[in-house]
Amino acid sequence: xxxxxxxxxxxxxxxxxxxxxxxxxxSVVTKMVGEGFLDPSxxxxxxxGSFRVALFLAAVTVLVTLSTQVAEWVRNTIADEVVKVFDRxxxxxxGSEKDREFGFRFNAQVYGMEYxxxxxxxxxxxxxxxxxxxxxxxxxxTHLKAFSIYLVLPESEKPGGLELVSIKTETKGVKLVKQGxxxxxxxxxxxxxxxxxAIGPKAVVNFRVIERCTKKVFVTPENRAHEKERKTPVxxxxxxxxxxxxxxxxxVELPPGMKARDIEATVLYAMAGTTTLQxxxxxxxxxxxxxxxxxxxxxxxxxxxxxxxxxxxxYGIRWQPEFM
Numbered sequence: 001x002x003x004x005x006x007x008x009x010x011x012x013x014x015x016x017x018x019x020x021x022x023x024x025x026x027s028v029v030t031k032m033v034g035e036g037f038l039d040p041s042x043x044x045x046x047x048x049g050s051f052r053v054a055l056f057l058a059a060v061t062v063l064v065t066l067s068t069q070v071a072e073w074v075r076n077t078i079a080d081e082v083v084k085v086f087d088r089x090x091x092x093x094x095g096s097e098k099d100r101e102f103g104f105r106f107n108a109q110v111y112g113m114e115y116x117x118x119x120x121x122x123x124x125x126x127x128x129x130x131x132x133x134x135x136x137x138x139x140x141x142t143h144l145k146a147f148s149i150y151l152v153l154p155e156s157e158k159p160g161g162l163e164l165v166s167i168k169t170e171t172k173g174v175k176l177v178k179q180g181x182x183x184x185x186x187x188x189x190x191x192x193x194x195x196x197x198a199i200g201p202k203a204v205v206n207f208r209v210i211e212r213c214t215k216k217v218f219v220t221p222e223n224r225a226h227e228k229e230r231k232t233p234v235x236x237x238x239x240x241x242x243x244x245x246x247x248x249x250x251x252v253e254l255p256p257g258m259k260a261r262d263i264e265a266t267v268l269y270a271m272a273g274t275t276t277l278q279x280x281x282x283x284x285x286x287x288x289x290x291x292x293x294x295x296x297x298x299x300x301x302x303x304x305x306x307x308x309x310x311x312x313x314x315y316g317i318r319w320q321p322e323f324m
Contacts, residue, residue: 100308107244107311112142114244116204119251122237126255128216128223131165138205145198146179150242151211153187161215162189170206174199219321221257227321234262238316240270241309248306252317259299260319265290268314279313290317 108114119135132151153161169176179194189211199205218235219227237252254260267282291302301317309315 097307100310103311104244104246104308108139109141111244112140113144113147114139114141114246116246117249118239118245118247119249120237120239122250122252124218124220124252124254126220126222126257128218128220130213130218132211132213134209134211136207136209138207140199140203140205141201143198143200144195144203146192146194148190148192149209150188150190151213152240153189153213153215153217154236154238160184161187161213161217163212163214164189164191165210165212167193167209168207170208171204174205176205176207220255221323224323233320234318235260235321236266236316236318238268238314240314241311244311245309246307248309248315249302249304250315250317251300251302251304252319253295254299254301254321256297258321258323260292260301261322262318262320263290263292263301264318265303266316266318267310268316270312270314279310282310282313282315286315 104114116137116139117135118137121133121135123131123133125131134149138147151162164178164182167176167178175196177194177196179192183190195205216223237250239248239250241248265283265286265288267279267286269277269279286303286306289303289306291304293300293302301319303315303317306315
């Protein structure tokens with residue numbers, strides 16, 4: 001530690017000071033005896049007394065030095081052990097199911113609602129467009145008469161290219177209708193959905209939303225020219241966790257004549273400007289969990305049953321397109 005040499009230098013200086021004081025006392029006593037101010041019989045007494053005082057001060061200095069070094073050693077040892085415990089225990093505790101459950105329940109109460117289950121199905125068409133279907137189970141924690149949904153068209157700075165095809169409820173006695181016009185912010189299309197009649201705490205509504213991207217945003221056998229226009233070399237489907245969510249699944253279906261390679265699940269912090277940063281702990285949790293399959297002549301990728309995704313993060317699947 002950098003403090004130890006400083007303490008040692010300080011203690012050495014203190015010892016030298018004690019010796020200097022002892023030397024000064026002896027010189028004064030000798031001078032006083034020589035000039036007759038002090039009886040020679042008292043010289044031995046004064047010298048011995050001064051020597052004892054010097055020894056006492058030296059002993060105190062040694063004890064102070066030892067106690068300081070011992071205290072420093074104890075402090076450093078405890079600090080090292082605390083660091084080891086945090087390095088070993090903290091990541092697993094933060095990511096524990098119990099803590100996730102607590103955070104999920106707390107946020108659900110604050111938001112007044114939760115998405116108990118969310119399933120995202122992305123069907124990429126041969127021309128490069130995509131249809132997105134979300135299956136959601138909503139649980140209300142307060143009186144709820146409306147909520148909002150949104151979809152983002154990546155790498156787009158202008159409104160347009162996204163449309164809400166349909167929204168249907170699978171819960172009897174409840175209707176969901178669009179309220180007002182959609183709100184656009186760059187490539188984000190947001191829509192308010194009214195619940196009729198309004199629901200109360202513990203009410204469950206299962207609904208399905210179908211949205212379509214009319215722009216040719218994916219590289220496909222019929223849209224290979226788009227590969228040169230892309231800002232990123234990989235294809236991806238990302239989903240923002242904008243509401244407390246109990247379970248998330250994402251499925252991507254490619255059109256005939258292609259498959260994917262270098263497939264990975266990823267978790268990102270919410271985008272700030274044009275920067276996306278990977279969330280290390282959540283990425284580790286979902287890494288390697290993408291399942292692939294052939295469904296007829298369609299290659300599919302699925303990130304299934306992600307328990308308690310973190311509010312505010314973005315989960316998704318990345319891949320490199322490969323043509324057959």
